[in-house]
Amino acid sequence: MFDKLNLGDLGKVLEEIQEKAKKIQEESESKIFTAKSGGGLVKVSANGKGEIVDIEIDDSLMEDKDSMQILLISAINDVLKMVEDEKKRVAMNLMSSTNPFGQ
Template sequence: MFGNLGDMGKLLEGMQEHAKKLQEELESKTFSVKSGGGMVEVTLNGKGEVIDIAIDDSLLEDKESLQILLMGALNDAYKMVEQNKQQSALGALGGLNPFGEK
């Protein structure tokens, strides 16, 4: 499978560097989701941290609607970040060939 342990070490090192680069790229992305026709907008970074929330002033007196729209936007944004992580991981696997075939 591998010519020697040195080749396997180089492969693992390359995989680690590639994974680190993908992680940095993912963390630098932002994901925004709108809810209620744009009345609530939530923005997360690639780590899944909320970095911004925008709420239309008309919702400030309707607590129940605000809560529902905010929960929906947050859940959708978290799903978007998770899907992006999964796609990045699958893409990383596709770019590496541990069997040395070209």
């Protein structure tokens, strides 16, 4: 199995994989994910790094602190799940598209 393995070629392949992974990660981090809760009363956006970049709260919630908190928690959890799912998807795509053994 390993008798045809050229370590020089393997090094090149690993460098290519690393460069591809870096490019994919940068693209993923620049994406914006948005989740809504309460029928759109609360909207939370996060970038691919999982950083919250925007929160929109409908004016009707300003007098109902408890509802606002529940809807914020829900939207934040949803958007962070979206970011995590994207990270998993990117990792799986990277793994499936690279084969250092060339088979």
